[in-house]
Amino acid sequence: PGHAAARAVLARVWIADGRRDAARQLLREGREQGAITAFGRRLLAGLLADEGRSTEAFEVLSASGAEAIDSPDHHALYATLLQDLGRHDEAAASWRNVLQLDSHRADAWLGMGLSFEALGRKEQAHTAYRAALRVGGLEEAPAQWAASRVEALAP
Missing domain, CATH: 1.25.40.10 (Tetratricopeptide repeat domain)
Structure with a gap:
């Protein structure tokens, strides 16, 4: 899926189904293509944090911008x-x-x-x-x- 919101929803479903690697890859691709929402960034950052990759997770989350302020x-x-x-x-x-x-x-x-x-x-x-x-x-x-x-x- 190229659409950022659809990508985040699919990643969330995959995470719930235990397909964390697939979700992480989907979100990484979205990030690389500029097709990732603040919610998608939060999902990706959470996956990275769970793996002990706090610095990378912080970088991902920090790029969320104004849409995450609330x-x-x-x-x-x-x-x-x-x-x-x-x-x-x-x-x-x-x-x-x-x-x-x-x-x-x-x-x-x-x-x-x-x-x-x-x-x-x-x-x-x-x-x-x-x-x-x-x-x-x-x-x-x-x-x-x-x-x-x-x-x-x-x-």
Whole structure:
């Protein structure tokens, strides 16, 4: 498929079917041909990140431009990649972008807490972890971990 939106939808179907290699190839071809949407870039970046290729994933996602500005999922993946690259100041800012778009995302509060803690900003990390737990929706292991950080960072 040459159409960018169709390419992204097909890649998403293939990923769901476990055909990750085929999806990655389809999205790479789209990128090379200039036929890739911000959603397609996010899919490709996610595939690369899952393979531990954070730098390449970051480069792919960074080229998304203005069409991704209102996507909390875009900002969340961007923040995660920044954390993988050790760029916690920027990651915290990107997590803020997620929360401005959707303040009820526990994953964003948790991610922000991680970045604040990495930056030595323990009080802000404590607040973010508490918010993640208050918002709810975390799976059991991340929720337990966040609770342990709230306890460890308590004033």
